Amino acid sequence: MSTATRVFGLTALAALAGATALHVGVLAGEQVLWAPMVRLLLFGWITGFILAVSYHAMPAFLARDFPWPALSTSHAVLFALTTAAATAADLARPTLVPWTTGLQAATGALFLVNVMSLVFHGRRRSTGPSVTLPAQRQVDLIASRATSAAGAALPVGLALLAAAEAGRLAPEWRLAAVHLATLGWVLGMVVGVGYHVLPRTSGRPIRSVGLVRLQLTAHALAVALIVPALGWGRPNVFVAGGLLMALAMVLFAVAVRPSLAVPRRPDAPIAPGSIEVRR
Amino acid sequence: MTGPSRLLLRSAFLSLACGLTLGVLFTLDRPLGAALRPMHVELNVWGFVTLMIYGVGLFIVPRFAGRPLRRPRLVRAVAIAAPAGVFLSAAGWLAAWQRMDIARGALLAGGIAQAVAAGGFIVLIGELLLARR
Structure with missing residues (x-):
């Protein structure tokens, strides 16, 4: 399991913990927690887990290795940092929310960059994906x-x-x-x-x-x-x-x-x- | 695929069916959509997507890590608590819309069940992600 997969996965689990806590608050009647919960749920927990699985499985399904692993790791680290920043802004500094969302958008674009690098520059593996x-x-x-x-x-x-x-x-x-x-x-x-x-x-x-x-x-x-x-x-x-x-x-x-x-x-x-x- | 994972995936699709039905109703009655938006999010996002991730994750992450899950009883607990929590919460939102007294209890019970399931999933998968290579 690569460093990127681990970091995405652990960030996703941390986001799941946070989103769950906010969810319980919403269910208890604290409607002010609705927007932070939805953001952390979608762009922290779910996105993080999808990325963790994708970064591990894509090389297997395409029978190629990422040409620049540091780029994948950078994406994972930036994802963790921007998710934390966006959550903090949502809860404590709403005026910063457009900026943190913009940072999340820029970080999200790194996924496409990494996928393109895998498809066009990835080193072919000697064995292809198992398909029976x-x-x-x-x-x-x-x-x-x-x-x-x-x-x-x-x-x-x-x-x-x-x-x-x-x-x-x-x-x-x-x-x-x-x-x-x-x-x-x-x-x-x-x-x-x-x-x-x-x-x-x-x-x-x-x-x-x-x-x-x-x-x-x-x-x-x-x-x-x-x-x-x-x-x-x-x-x-x-x-x-x-x-x-x-x-x-x-x-x-x-x-x-x-x-x-x-x-x-x-x-x-x-x-x-x-x-x-x-x- | 293991029994708990199949249960989670089937619950995910049941939640999707309920969420889709609600979504179709929303297209025909916009004010209903505004009133029941929390139920829509509960069924589709905490329901379909999260249950799907739990089901696939509990099966696939051990294979990524090359190690089995260590706590089979916790796996079964997650597979039961997560869907139960989603459907309880969804029922709670419906009851709240109808201003029924049981709404608050159902919402909280659903939230606690989902929190237990989330905690279990975090422990199970976290152990694999943090294990030394």
């Missing part, structure tokens, strides 16, 4: 495109949020930005990583490649409709986007349902090689 399931290679390819698009949604969503918080955009764009981060980044990565990981862990293939393509297309179109509709106040467009997103999630559940059944083979051993454990 039918059509899984095609699913991996389609899912990788989806996770790349999802990776772009994080810095864009945070940049929109920073602009709305600084008063550069109408207040409606705050909700639009949070939905871009949730539906584009978080849900996009959950779906993309799900298509990579769930079949491998269960030994059962995805239902069909065509279904995966349809689901990801519906997902992308839904995000493209919902976000501007929320920002520019277009209720009819929002309805269409919402229904399309509901369809996309139903299709995802249908596609991965076989993976949730009792595994066909015993669980992969906890040892290097079950899911490409390196370093």
Whole structure:
């Protein structure tokens, strides 16, 4: 496990602890804690864990190593620092929130930089990812495109949020930005990583490649409709986007349902090689 | 995939189904969306996404680390407490919207259950991340 993975993972766990504490406060009636809770939940806990898994799994699925590990470690350290700064600003210095959100957006862009460096400059590994399931290679390819698009949604969503918080955009764009981060980044990565990981862990293939393509297309179109509709106040467009997103999630559940059944083979051993454990 | 992970993933998809239904209702009734936004966040973010992360994480992180999880009873506790907490809290938000007396109790009970689950997950995964290579 690389240093970057550990740092992302530990930051995510710390954010989970903080978000949980704020959550209990919200549930006890302290509504002033709502916004800090949502931020730490989305951009601390969930984003941190997604990045931890991605930085470990991407080299395995692409059969390449990061060319500049220091860049990955830098991203992890900056992520920890900006998450802490944003939480502190939310709770103690609200006037600084647009700045800390902007810093989080800039840090989020480092994920794309690292992914591009892996894809275009990464050192090829001698062995490729273990693929024994039918059509899984095609699913991996389609899912990788989806996770790349999802990776772009994080810095864009945070940049929109920073602009709305600084008063550069109408207040409606705050909700639009949070939905871009949730539906584009978080849900996009959950779906993309799900298509990579769930079949491998269960030994059962995805239902069909065509279904995966349809689901990801519906997902992308839904995000493209919902976000501007929320920002520019277009209720009819929002309805269409919402229904399309509901369809996309139903299709995802249908596609991965076989993976949730009792595994066909015993669980992969906890040892290097079950899911490409390196370093 | 282990039993607790499958339970967490199935709970995640059940939460998604409830959250999606709510989302579709919101598209048809915007004021309902404003009133039940906390329930929407509870089901979709603390529910679907977090339960999905718990389920996948408890299976995949030990394999990344090359070490098994050390506390099987804690794993089972997380798999039960997390979904129970999400659905209790969601019911609490619904009860609060209807101004029912049980709302506060349900919200707090759900929050405590989720906090127990989060604490368990932090211990289980933290041990793996902090273990020496």
